[in-house]
Amino acid sequence: VMVWLRRCTHYLFIVVVAVNSTLLTINAGDYIFYTDWAWTSYTVFSISQTLMLIVGATYYLTFTGVPGTATYYALIMTVYTWIAKGAWFSLGYPYDFIVTPVWLPSAMLLDLVYWATKKNKHSLILFGGVLVGMSLPLFNMVNLITVADPLETAFKYPRPTLPPYMTPIEPQVGKFYNSPVALGAGAGAVLACTFAALGCKLNTWTYRWMAA
Numbered sequence: 579v580m581v582w583l584r585r586c587t588h589y590l591f592i593v594v595v596a597v598n599s600t601l602l603t604i605n606a607g608d609y610i611f612y613t614d615w616a617w618t619s620y621t622v623f624s625i626s627q628t629l630m631l632i633v634g635a636t637y638y639l640t641f642t643g644v645p646g647t648a649t650y651y652a653l654i655m656t657v658y659t660w661i662a663k664g665a666w667f668s669l670g671y672p673y674d675f676i677v678t679p680v681w682l683p684s685a686m687l688l689d690l691v692y693w694a695t696k697k698n699k700h701s702l703i704l705f706g707g708v709l710v711g712m713s714l715p716l717f718n719m720v721n722l723i724t725v726a727d728p729l730e731t732a733f734k735y736p737r738p739t740l741p742p743y744m745t746p747i748e749p750q751v752g753k754f755y756n757s758p759v760a761l762g763a764g765a766g767a768v769l770a771c772t773f774a775a776l777g778c779k780l781n782t783w784t785y786r787w788m789a790a
Contacts, residue, residue, distance in 0.1 A: 588784065628715070635777070636777025640699060653679075692706065713763075
């Protein structure tokens with residue numbers, strides 16, 4: 579009974595984490611709208627995607643103990659996103675915000691680290707976290723390159739006028755030290771290790787709760 583109870587808890591966790599990961603990253607392509615703050619938004623969204631991917635993928639990976647499940651988790655997120663974006667498309671939103679599976683290659687790196695270090699959890703946190711954190715902003719740039727022209731999109735889907743307190747004052751367009759990818763990768767590499775550790779800890783908490 580305990581085995582099945584634990585498995586059901588595990589599947590429930592996967593669904594909850596994957597759905598929330600998808601919801602939190604679903605608008606990660608919407609920096610297209612923020613024409614004044616595009617690079618700032620891009621960096622923030624890259625970091626948020628990195629963290630949501632790694633916490634769920636690490637949890638899934640360490641729970642099963644099978645290299646490859648992190649990539650499978652990223653695939654789940656990708657498919658969920660396609661479905662959700664498809665629903666938005668039917669309401670008149672542009673569909674090409676996130677259609678490129680930007681999470682998959684980073685998740686593959688996570689799997690590779692787990693496999694190469696003979697399932698060493700601490701190596702997974704340190705090396706896997708750094709690799710995912712540094713790689714995802716790079717892959718996310720592919721997503722930015724493949725979407726429709728920002729100005730065309732902005733005119734086609736007009737925004738309401740911003741209130742005065744939200745209006746940017748002389749924004750420095752595209753000047754995040756000239757590299758939003760590097761900034762996102764630097765911050766992501768540090769934060770992703772923390773979230774990878776959290777993903778591992780979720781397993782410990784799940785088992786302790788089941789054993790109580």
